[in-house]
Amino acid sequence: MLISEDEIQRRIDELAQEISTDLRDKDPVIIGVLKGAFVFVADFCRRLDFPNTIDFIRVSSYPNSVVTSGEVKLELDLAHSVANRHLLLLEDIIDTGLTLQYLKASLGVRNPASLRVCSLLHKPDNNVKLSTIDYIGFSIPNKFVVGYGLDYRGYYRNLPYIAQIEEVQ
Ligand code: 5GP
Numbered sequence: 001m002l003i004s005e006d007e008i009q010r011r012i013d014e015l016a017q018e019i020s021t022d023l024r025d026k027d028p029v030i031i032g033v034l035k036g037a038f039v040f041v042a043d044f045c046r047r048l049d050f051p052n053t054i055d056f057i058r059v060s061s062y063p064n065s066v067v068t069s070g071e072v073k074l075e076l077d078l079a080h081s082v083a084n085r086h087l088l089l090l091e092d093i094i095d096t097g098l099t100l101q102y103l104k105a106s107l108g109v110r111n112p113a114s115l116r117v118c119s120l121l122h123k124p125d126n127n128v129k130l131s132t133i134d135y136i137g138f139s140i141p142n143k144f145v146v147g148y149g150l151d152y153r154g155y156y157r158n159l160p161y162i163a164q165i166e167e168v169q
Pocket of ligand 1: 091
């Protein structure tokens with residue numbers, strides 16, 4: 001186990017407080033990146049006490065593997081227009097930053113009023129500019145992790161904590 005259920009929940013309390021200060025009165029759209037962020041979105045949104053809407057976008061990454069394929073594919077788009085809305089993108093994990101780069105470009109051209117990014121996890125070894133991420137839950141070592149929405153070959157998403165698994169070739 002890398003990060004316990006308690007640690008995750010306490011950190012989400014803090015993130016929700018910080019983000020509430022920034023987005024209260026902005027009627028934001030929370031955009032969850034499927035599938036990995038679904039647990040994070042569910043826990044995070046229940047801590048907000050101001051109006052917001054929730055949408056999801058799905059991109060493909062790491063199919064059945066622990067190494068990146070280098071490609072990002074949009075598999076499911078948002079259900080609603082986000083023009084002139086304040087957006088909060090909720091990511092499970094930022095590794096190489098490729099997915100984030102793709103999503104920022106894809107959302108940016110839709111003319112939102114603003115776009116903020118919050119990732120529960122971040123692997124700092126991979127040189128993603130920190131300035132591109134507005135809120136980070138935890139920085140973790142450059143290892144493959146599962147749990148709390150994150151999978152290995154579709155499994156382990158249900159774990160309430162984050163665990164590290166050994167790489168399997
Ligand atoms: P990036 O495009 O930043 O390299 O990768 C982002 C996506 O890769 C995440 O949304 C996630 O789906 C997947 N990913 C990156 N690192 C991990 C990891 O350690 N474990 C799991 N399960 N997925 C990961």
